[in-house]
Amino acid sequence: MWLPPYSGVLAKDGKCGGTAPKTFTVPLTSLRRTTTDERRNPMKQLLRKTIPRLWVEKFSDGCVALFPSIRKRYAPPTSSHGAVFPLGIANAGKEALLDRIPSETSRAERRFLYHFFRSVWSGRNDVLEVGPFLGGTTRAIAMGMMDHPQRTQASRLHTYDRFKNYRSDESLLDFMAPLFENGTLIESDRDVIRQTTDFETVFHQVHQAQSYHPLIRCVNGPLPDLPEQEQTVPNLFAVANGVTLDAVFIDGCKSWYGTRYFMAHVLPHAQPGTWFLMQDYGQHTCFWLPVFWEVFTDAFTLGPYVDSTYTFQLTRNISPEEVIERFPAQPDEWTEQRFNEIFASLIQKACDRDDDRARVVYHVQWAAAFAYIGMEDRARIILEDLRRASWADGSEKFIAWAITCLTYRPGPTGSINVRLDS
Ligand SMILES: C[S@@+](CC[C@H](N)C(=O)[O-])C[C@H]1O[C@@H](n2cnc3c(N)ncnc32)[C@H](O)[C@@H]1O
Numbered sequence: 001m002w003l004p005p006y007s008g009v010l011a012k013d014g015k016c017g018g019t020a021p022k023t024f025t026v027p028l029t030s031l032r033r034t035t036t037d038e039r040r041n042p043m044k045q046l047l048r049k050t051i052p053r054l055w056v057e058k059f060s061d062g063c064v065a066l067f068p069s070i071r072k073r074y075a076p077p078t079s080s081h082g083a084v085f086p087l088g089i090a091n092a093g094k095e096a097l098l099d100r101i102p103s104e105t106s107r108a109e110r111r112f113l114y115h116f117f118r119s120v121w122s123g124r125n126d127v128l129e130v131g132p133f134l135g136g137t138t139r140a141i142a143m144g145m146m147d148h149p150q151r152t153q154a155s156r157l158h159t160y161d162r163f164k165n166y167r168s169d170e171s172l173l174d175f176m177a178p179l180f181e182n183g184t185l186i187e188s189d190r191d192v193i194r195q196t197t198d199f200e201t202v203f204h205q206v207h208q209a210q211s212y213h214p215l216i217r218c219v220n221g222p223l224p225d226l227p228e229q230e231q232t233v234p235n236l237f238a239v240a241n242g243v244t245l246d247a248v249f250i251d252g253c254k255s256w257y258g259t260r261y262f263m264a265h266v267l268p269h270a271q272p273g274t275w276f277l278m279q280d281y282g283q284h285t286c287f288w289l290p291v292f293w294e295v296f297t298d299a300f301t302l303g304p305y306v307d308s309t310y311t312f313q314l315t316r317n318i319s320p321e322e323v324i325e326r327f328p329a330q331p332d333e334w335t336e337q338r339f340n341e342i343f344a345s346l347i348q349k350a351c352d353r354d355d356d357r358a359r360v361v362y363h364v365q366w367a368a369a370f371a372y373i374g375m376e377d378r379a380r381i382i383l384e385d386l387r388r389a390s391w392a393d394g395s396e397k398f399i400a401w402a403i404t405c406l407t408y409r410p411g412p413t414g415s416i417n418v419r420l421d422s
Helices: 035-040 042-049 051-066 068-074 092-100 107-120 136-146 169-175 177-181 187-196 200-207 256-269 288-295 320-326 336-352 356-372 376-388 396-405
Strands: 023-025 084-086 126-130 157-161 216-220 245-250 275-278 300-306 309-314 407-411 414-418
Touching (some): 092 107, 107 136, 107 245, 107 300, 126 256, 136 157, 169 187, 256 288, 336 356, 376 396
Antiparallel strands (some): 023 084, 275 309
C-alpha cells in the first residue's frame, strides 16, 4: 500500500538498520507555502518538475560543495523546538528481534518506539498500550523500557486488546505465516486459530521466552465501539486502581466512541508530562484521533513523530467529565462548521511545521469525517480540491486508494467500510 512519505529520515536505501545512527528531525519552523501563487503561475509549475530545475539543483549543489558556508544562507532558521531522533539500532540481534513479529507498523515506527522508551520515557511509572495485535509494538516498547538506564524496577507495560474479531481466520493465518516458518508456532496452532480467530495464546507464545516478558501485563479488555456495547460486551477495558501512567501507546482506538471511552478511563491515571503516542494519528481512516487531540489542543503539546505515529505530551489534567462534555458520543452531534474549524486549524498547523504528509492526510480525514456523517458530496469536494492542489503532487495514488476505504464505522459484527467510489 502506498502512503505519503514518512516525516523521519532513513538511509537512502529505505532501510533504517545498520550501525550508523540515522536521524529523524522534527521540523517546527514556520514556513508558509506559496501554493496559490504556484498554481496561478504555470511557469513556476513547469520549473518545479522539469530538467531546468534539475540543472539549477545540480549547479547549487556544486556551489555548496565548493563553498559550504553559503549553505546556511539558504537554510530555514534553526528551531529551539526541533528534536533529533535516532532510528538506527547498533545491535544486530536487537534489530532482528524488532522485525521478527509480523506487524502492522513500519520498521521506522518500531525503531522510533524502541528509542522513545529507552530515552524519552521517564522510566518512573507504568506504560499502557492498547491494540498490540501480535505484539510488534509491544516488543519495541518493552525492549526500549528494558534498556532505559533509570527504569524503576516496578514499572510495567499494561497491554490491552480484545484479541479476536480483527481479521478473518485465513487472513490471520496468512499474516502469521512467518511465525510458522520460524518455529514460534506449530501446525496444531493452525486449527485453534481457525476455530476461534483468537490470538491471545499466540501473543503469549511470541513473547514468553523473551527477556522483557516480565515487564508485560497482558489484559483481554475490549473497548466499546458503540454506546450500547457498554452493556453487552464483557470484561470492558479498565485501568487498575493505583496505576500511574507516564506513557500511553494507542493502536486500538478504532472508533470515535472507543476513543472517547478510552481517554475518559485513561486520563485519571495520567498527569502533566504523560506522553500519548498514536500509531493511527496519521492514518486517514481514524479521523477521530486528530479531532480529539485538536479539541484538547489546550492540554497537549506535539512531540516527535515518524510515519503515521505522532506523540503528544499532556500539559494539564483533564477529567473524564471534561472528555464527555467536549467530545460528543458520536460525530453527527457536531455541525459541518465544527469540523471545518477543527480541520482548518489542523491543516494550518501542518503547514506551520512544514509537515506535508499530515497536510495531505488531514484533508483526507476531513473528507472521511464528512463521509462518516452522511455528507458525501462535501467529502468529494474536499478530495477533488486536494487532487488539484500542487502541494499534494505525488499523493494521487494515495488519494485514489483512500476513496475506496475512506474510514469505517462499527457494526454489530465488525467494521463497515465507508467508501466514496460506490
Ligand atoms: C492495527 S492492529 C495493531 C497493530 C500492532 N500494534 C502491531 O504492532 O502490529 C489493531 C489492534 O487493535 C485491536 N482492537 C481493535 N478494536 C478494538 C477494541 N474495540 N478493543 C480492544 N482492542 C481492539 C485489534 O484486535 C488489533 O489487535
